[in-house]
Structures are given as structure tokens and as C-alpha cells.
Amino acid sequence: xxxxxxxxxxSVQSGGSLRLSCAASGYTYSSNCMAWFRQAPGKERExxxxxxxxxxxxxxxxxxxxxxxxxxxxxxxxxxxxxxxLKPEDSAMYYCxxxxxxxxxxxxxxxxxxxWGQGTQVTVSS
Numbered sequence: 001x002x003x004x005x006x007x008x009x010x011s012v013q014s015g016g017s018l019r020l021s022c023a024a025s026g027y028t029y030s031s032n033c034m035a036w037f038r039q040a041p042g043k044e045r046e047x048x049x050x051x052x053x054x055x056x057x058x059x060x061x062x063x064x065x066x067x068x069x070x071x072x073x074x075x076x077x078x079x080x081x082x083x084x085x086l087k088p089e090d091s092a093m094y095y096c097x098x099x100x101x102x103x104x105x106x107x108x109x110x111x112x113x114x115x116w117g118q119g120t121q122v123t124v125s126s
Contacts, residue, residue, distance in 0.1 A: 002026040002115045004096045009120030012086055016124070020081040022096030022117060033103035034079040035059075036070065037110055038092035038122075047108025048094070051079055059107045064090075068115045093119040 010018040022034065035050035049070040050059040056069045069082040079096065097113035106112055 004117035
């Protein structure tokens with residue numbers, strides 16, 4: 001049974017940092033795409049960043065480039081999202097997701113992901 005468990009969310013002031021973690025279990029596919037999405041109230045779910053385990057290549061939304069960094073610990077089967085210089089518009093529920101093929105050009109299409117975590121809330125105050 002595939003499980004994705006997020007942690008690390010919280011409340012910070014503008015300019016602060018948080019590191020989200022997503023621990024994955026229940027599967028052994030070596031080539032997959034693990035991604036972070038976020039959804040704020042009244043808005044669509046949007047892709048934030050993704051990591052292709054086959055190529056080792058990261059992908060980022062334009063809105064977070066330079067501020068967020070995605071990484072993966074293969075030994076722990078965990079993906080991280082380091083978020084620096086946070087802004088109030090980064091406030092959202094953040095979700096981890098995985099699909100059984102590489103990220104490619106569609107990494108930000110939430111409909112293509114097979115499994116999702118329960119989400120972790122990030123709130124940035126001004």
C-alpha cells in the first residue's frame with residue numbers, strides 16, 4: 001500500500017523559511033516523479049516543484065524559482081522542499097504526490113499523479 005506522509009508545515013513570518021518532508025513507502029519503483037503541489041482556498045491546485053528520480057533533475061514553477069529547492073534522500077525514500085524567503089502568497093496546503101514515470105514536461109499536471117499525501121499547512125504572515 002503506497003503511503004505519502006508530509007510534515008514540516010507551520011506558520012512563519014514573511015521572509016522566513018520552512019522545510020517540508022514527504023516520506024514515501026509501499027512501492028519500489030526506482031524511476032518515478034515525486035512532486036509538491038499547493039492549494040490555497042478558492043484557487044486551483046498548482047505544481048510547485050518536482051524531482052525525477054530517474055534523471056535526478058528538479059523542476060520548479062516560475063513563481064518559486066530561486067526561493068524553493070527540492071531534493072531527495074534515496075536511502076530514506078523521502079523528498080524535501082526547502083522554502084526560503086517565504087511570502088504571504090505562498091500560504092497554502094502543500095501536498096506531496098508521486099507518479100510511476102518521469103517528470104518530463106507535464107510534471108505540474110496534478111491529474112497525472114497516482115498517489116497523494118494528506119497535506120501540510122503553510123501559513124506566511126506579513
